[in-house]
Amino acid sequence: MSSVGAAALHRFIAGVYASVGVPAADAETVAALMTEADLNGADSHGVFRLPQYVRRIRAGGMNPRAVPRLVEERAAAGLVDGDNGLGHLAVAFAAKVAIEKAKTAGVAWCGVRNGNHAGPASLYARMPMQAGMIGMYMAVGSANHLPPWGGLELLLSTNPIAIAVPSEEETDVVLDMATTVAAYGKVKVKAQRGEMMPEGWMIDRAGNPLLDPKRANEGLLLPIGGYKGYGLALMLGLLAGTLNGAAMGSEVVDFNADDTSVTNTGQAILAIDIAAFGDPALFRRRVDALVRELRESERLPGVERIWLPGEQSALKRREREATGIPVPAPLRATLDALADQVGAARLGA
Amino acid sequence: MSSVGAAALHRFIAGVYASVGVPAADAETVAALMTEADLNGADSHGVFRLPQYVRRIRAGGMNPRAVPRLVEERAAAGLVDGDNGLGHLAVAFAAKVAIEKAKTAGVAWCGVRNGNHAGPASLYARMPMQAGMIGMYMAVGSANHLPPWGGLELLLSTNPIAIAVPSEEETDVVLDMATTVAAYGKVKVKAQRGEMMPEGWMIDRAGNPLLDPKRANEGLLLPIGGYKGYGLALMLGLLAGTLNGAAMGSEVVDFNADDTSVTNTGQAILAIDIAAFGDPALFRRRVDALVRELRESERLPGVERIWLPGEQSALKRREREATGIPVPAPLRATLDALADQVGAARLGA
Numbered sequence: 001m002s003s004v005g006a007a008a009l010h011r012f013i014a015g016v017y018a019s020v021g022v023p024a025a026d027a028e029t030v031a032a033l034m035t036e037a038d039l040n041g042a043d044s045h046g047v048f049r050l051p052q053y054v055r056r057i058r059a060g061g062m063n064p065r066a067v068p069r070l071v072e073e074r075a076a077a078g079l080v081d082g083d084n085g086l087g088h089l090a091v092a093f094a095a096k097v098a099i100e101k102a103k104t105a106g107v108a109w110c111g112v113r114n115g116n117h118a119g120p121a122s123l124y125a126r127m128p129m130q131a132g133m134i135g136m137y138m139a140v141g142s143a144n145h146l147p148p149w150g151g152l153e154l155l156l157s158t159n160p161i162a163i164a165v166p167s168e169e170e171t172d173v174v175l176d177m178a179t180t181v182a183a184y185g186k187v188k189v190k191a192q193r194g195e196m197m198p199e200g201w202m203i204d205r206a207g208n209p210l211l212d213p214k215r216a217n218e219g220l221l222l223p224i225g226g227y228k229g230y231g232l233a234l235m236l237g238l239l240a241g242t243l244n245g246a247a248m249g250s251e252v253v254d255f256n257a258d259d260t261s262v263t264n265t266g267q268a269i270l271a272i273d274i275a276a277f278g279d280p281a282l283f284r285r286r287v288d289a290l291v292r293e294l295r296e297s298e299r300l301p302g303v304e305r306i307w308l309p310g311e312q313s314a315l316k317r318r319e320r321e322a323t324g325i326p327v328p329a330p331l332r333a334t335l336d337a338l339a340d341q342v343g344a345a346r347l348g349a
Numbered sequence: 350m351s352s353v354g355a356a357a358l359h360r361f362i363a364g365v366y367a368s369v370g371v372p373a374a375d376a377e378t379v380a381a382l383m384t385e386a387d388l389n390g391a392d393s394h395g396v397f398r399l400p401q402y403v404r405r406i407r408a409g410g411m412n413p414r415a416v417p418r419l420v421e422e423r424a425a426a427g428l429v430d431g432d433n434g435l436g437h438l439a440v441a442f443a444a445k446v447a448i449e450k451a452k453t454a455g456v457a458w459c460g461v462r463n464g465n466h467a468g469p470a471s472l473y474a475r476m477p478m479q480a481g482m483i484g485m486y487m488a489v490g491s492a493n494h495l496p497p498w499g500g501l502e503l504l505l506s507t508n509p510i511a512i513a514v515p516s517e518e519e520t521d522v523v524l525d526m527a528t529t530v531a532a533y534g535k536v537k538v539k540a541q542r543g544e545m546m547p548e549g550w551m552i553d554r555a556g557n558p559l560l561d562p563k564r565a566n567e568g569l570l571l572p573i574g575g576y577k578g579y580g581l582a583l584m585l586g587l588l589a590g591t592l593n594g595a596a597m598g599s600e601v602v603d604f605n606a607d608d609t610s611v612t613n614t615g616q617a618i619l620a621i622d623i624a625a626f627g628d629p630a631l632f633r634r635r636v637d638a639l640v641r642e643l644r645e646s647e648r649l650p651g652v653e654r655i656w657l658p659g660e661q662s663a664l665k666r667r668e669r670e671a672t673g674i675p676v677p678a679p680l681r682a683t684l685d686a687l688a689d690q691v692g693a694a695r696l697g698a
């Protein structure tokens with residue numbers, strides 16, 4: 001497997017977008033975010049998605065020249081219409097709105113409608129964190145793979161939530177999780193590798209465990225904690241979708257199968273200014289102390305290390321900043337074909 | 350099992366509190382909230398907890414004359430110091446602050462520190478909902494029963510989250526869940542009934558399934574979705590505890606075992622004014638449509654009904670409003686003894 005430097009990957013992504021009509025500044029913004037996703041180890045949510053996004057733009061399903069705009073506004077609330085453009089643009093815009101408002105209001109929430117798939121949830125929860133705040137992000141997934149608890153119809157998605165909390169000296173604490181036991185991307189990886197899934201990931205339509213990932217399209221993902229994960233997926237969808245006038249339930253378009261229908265994807269972001277609750281440095285030191293207490297606590301037999309949310313991603317990032325982002329041969333071939341097709345430069349080293 | 354009307358239960362609780370020095374208005378407030386918990390079916394979080402709260406007041410561990418006050422304030426943020434009083438008072442005060450601020454700011458968040466156990470999470474998520482808003486509530490649990498993922502030390506609690514979303518004609522959608530597979534109260538109920546726990550609730554200190562609830566104090570609760578639930582419990586604790594300067598990790602006092610130490614319990618509440626995002630009536634109708642779509646969708650073999658979060662509680666409430674709140678004989682005996690001890694009137698019918 002070859003690898004590629006972050007700068008080269010960024011250049012490649014921006015070049016591909018520019019060649020399909022995305023304005024240069026927007027192409028840069030999205031390229032930076034997608035490269036960030038790959039650096040952080042979100043392999044199924046970075047450049048891996050580029051062919052799909054470009055296919056949608058070329059099919060007329062996504063607007064390359066979208067201009068997200070604020071359509072509702074209060075002192076601590078906003079609603080962004082993504083103009084059916086690249087999801088990253090709308091959510092990054094919403095994050096900026098939330099951060100700016102939180103600076104004075106203390107806390108602010110910004111929703112998105114008429115957006116699209118925006119990559120890994122943690123990207124956006126990190127934005128308030130990079131401004132010294134706590135960030136929370138939730139999204140309606142871009143394809144339904146989850147039935148209501150006890151049901152057979154795929155009316156819900158793996159609706160993810162991410163929460164990012166800054167520390168002082170320790171690795172920042174960043175949770176990024178789907179509300180299903182396994183994200184659908186993990187099922188796809190098992191299928192590619194010819195491996196079986198563990199029990200608990202999926203069931204078939206009779207309610208029996210489904211272990212063969214090649215039969216995934218006959219199956220149903222299971223939510224975390226049974227009915228609890230179902231409830232959480234539903235509530236996150238109400239907050240990130242329904243509240244914003246975005247798609248939920250059967251309105252959700254499967255963006256893997258359909259390149260032309262407007263997805264009206266919804267997301268929401270919350271920014272919490274730590275200074276509104278006390279001394280931010282004291283807070284970050286308390287986070288450090290808690291992280292250390294958890295990490296250094298006694299372990300179950302056979303457990304080598306207790307991980308904090310975000311630590312594995314941070315390790316991967318350091319590794320990839322040093323040695324590059326791995327690009328498996330099939331992905332590189334797909335990206336080369338994409339570059340040739342749209343007349344952009346191929347991915348360099 | 351006898352049962353009791355809501356008005357009689359309310360009177361009883363208020364009388365007990367008054368007899369241990371809680372001012373009449375506060376006794377009324379807390380009695381109303383605890384009665385509400387019992388009406389909604391939260392049996393382990395209503396009057397069941399009264400002896401424990403009173404014991405703590407009498408032991409000097411909780412301040413009966415507490416006056417919660419706002420110690421930090423911004424347009425959309427607040428921090429309440431609960432003055433180490435009854436948890437219900439501090440959180441109800443925080444909810445009022447959040448609702449008032451959200452009316453103008455669109456969204457508002459209020460944290461609590463120096464509080465105490467406040468009963469079921471859904472009580473407080475419902476407060477913004479009763480004001481036509483969406484409510485979210487999170488809390489640091491009042492005893493640690495959860496280790497970090499892979500760990501043995503009980504450094505985390507079952508930190509719950511509740512989210513309440515109003516509908517138009519359907520039952521409101523109200524999720525109230527602990528981040529562990531089973532709340533600790535469910536383990537206690539199994540022990541009382543002499544039943545075994547299902548696999549997946551607890552493990553022993555060697556990492557093997559623990560099925561005997563009588564051995565629960567040798568065991569560890571399991572989080573929902575494994576490392577995901579651990580991450581969620583941690584993040585909720587950072588938001589509801591650490592951010593407010595309230596207890597987290599090893600600072601959490603086990604309020605079952607210790608009646609005198611100040612618990613410094615933390616909670617947080619978020620109020621979202623639906624009108625800041627669009628037409629509230631349209632939103633509620635979209636919630637109705639989603640609820641119906643989920644409920645009426647195709648079911649797995651053997652499943653009689655698809656439930657929405659909050660529906661079972663709403664059914665229980667209607668039943669209890671009609672026929673009273675069931676009071677098992679051992680609970681009645683405990684409450685009678687409590688009344689006699691503090692010189693209050695016994696629970697009527």
